[in-house]
Amino acid sequence: MAQEIVAAGSYFDGVSARPHPVTLRLGDRLVISGAGIFHDWNPIDIRASETLPPLMRIGVVGSLARVEFEDATLAAVLPTRCPDLRKAEDGTHGTLRIVGWSVAAGLSVLAAAVYGMPLLAALIAPLVPAPVEAKLGEAVDGQVVRILGDPPLCAEPAGQAVLDALVARMTAGQALPPGLSVVVRRHAKANALTLPGARIVVLSDIIAKARTPDEFAGVLAHEFGHAAARDPTRALIQTSGSSFLLSLVLGDLTGSTVIVAVGQAALAAGYSRDAERAADAYSVAMMNRAGGDGAALASILERIAKDGSETGAFLRSHPFTRERAAAIRALAGPDAAGRRILSDADWTALRGICPPLPGKDKGKDKPKPEAPEDAPRSEGERL
Numbered sequence: 261m262a263q264e265i266v267a268a269g270s271y272f273d274g275v276s277a278r279p280h281p282v283t284l285r286l287g288d289r290l291v292i293s294g295a296g297i298f299h300d301w302n303p304i305d306i307r308a309s310e311t312l313p314p315l316m317r318i319g320v321v322g323s324l325a326r327v328e329f330e331d332a333t334l335a336a337v338l339p340t341r342c343p344d345l346r347k348a349e350d351g352t353h354g355t356l357r358i359v360g361w362s363v364a365a366g367l368s369v370l371a372a373a374v375y376g377m378p379l380l381a382a383l384i385a386p387l388v389p390a391p392v393e394a395k396l397g398e399a400v401d402g403q404v405v406r407i408l409g410d411p412p413l414c415a416e417p418a419g420q421a422v423l424d425a426l427v428a429r430m431t432a433g434q435a436l437p438p439g440l441s442v443v444v445r446r447h448a449k450a451n452a453l454t455l456p457g458a459r460i461v462v463l464s465d466i467i468a469k470a471r472t473p474d475e476f477a478g479v480l481a482h483e484f485g486h487a488a489a490r491d492p493t494r495a496l497i498q499t500s501g502s503s504f505l506l507s508l509v510l511g512d513l514t515g516s517t518v519i520v521a522v523g524q525a526a527l528a529a530g531y532s533r534d535a536e537r538a539a540d541a542y543s544v545a546m547m548n549r550a551g552g553d554g555a556a557l558a559s560i561l562e563r564i565a566k567d568g569s570e571t572g573a574f575l576r577s578h579p580f581t582r583e584r585a586a587a588i589r590a591l592a593g594p595d596a597a598g599r600r601i602l603s604d605a606d607w608t609a610l611r612g613i614c615p616p617l618p619g620k621d622k623g624k625d626k627p628k629p630e631a632p633e634d635a636p637r638s639e640g641e642r643l
């Protein structure tokens with residue numbers, strides 16, 4: 261490791277003109293720390309602005325945050341460790357776009373104080389550019405998978421082919437965010453999560469709990485409804501509040517501690533009842549269009565709500581589940597029950613999307629558990 265140089269400086273967050281006293285530690289990385297401030301900059305990304313010595317002002321590519329210092333040792337060593345220190349920031353990193361976002365997000369922080377976060381989140385979510393949302397989804401996905409205990413992906417070829425064809429058929433011609441993806445992970449919790457950027461994570465127990473392909477497809481269509489309404493992005497903005505917006509300003513969306521909190525929020529926080537009703541209605545319409553049983557979603561919702569009774573969630577969620585089930589059945593209409601979205605053979609293939617667990621030699625005739633039954637149940641009903 262390179263010899264560490266320590267100096268005092270001032271940090272500017274790129275939003276307000278207020279200086280924050282910080283300590284700068286230059287080793288293999290430049291670490292900036294102060295009250296509520298922690299940044300770990302890669303020397304390769306550090307750029308210096310034109311300033312009059314001894315003052316030096318530096319930042320990293322893609323961020324408006326700046327650090328100023330007057331320490332002569334640091335000023336002398338910095339150019340030896342930051343090869344591009346004097347390289348001009350050009351347009352290749354989308355400076356204009358970032359500035360535009362900074363202004364928007366800066367205003368948003370103000371607006372949050374005036375209007376409150378839920379309304380603001382609803383206003384902003386549709387404006388988040390798709391590439392930013394995709395990046396956010398990728399970061400949250402990593403966090404969520406970690407929090408769930410790294411459940412393995414299930415992608416047995418025959419089952420995967422049925423799933424891919426089903427998704428393509430259901431979403432054909434629908435206005436869904438670009439880059440929509442559906443993956444299955446082996447997990448003992450019957451749930452499906454929609455993350456920003458239309459990343460849908462199906463936990464395998466929901467397939468095990470589904471009695472018909474239409475029950476599973478109905479859940480999937482419900483998640484597509486959340487994706488179409490951009491509910492995940494809205495919920496994340498709402499939960500993480502202005503720190504999310506600030507991380508957009510500072511440009512460290514993926515590296516920040518915000519993402520850790522956001523990952524937890526993605527699992528813990530449900531959507532509003534209105535958002536759930538809207539996703540239910542979306543599901544029924546999509547199932548009807550695809551020739552499936554739109555009412556099947558009601559059956560699987562009721563079954564999962566009953567499962568929750570062991571932990572007391574039953575009493576809490578049941579009245580709303582009953583209301584949702586009734587609304588779903590009314591929307592689906594009387595003819596829904598006769599339809600099947602997949603053939604028996606395709607449904608069998610889809611149910612086998614998770615490979616058999618290795619090393620389970622005893623009890624060959626008993627159904628294999630989908631996953632260890634130690635998954636936390638406290639996260640609440642999240643469908």
Ligand SMILES: [Zn+2]
Nearest residue numbers: 536539642643
């Ligand atoms: Zn939902």
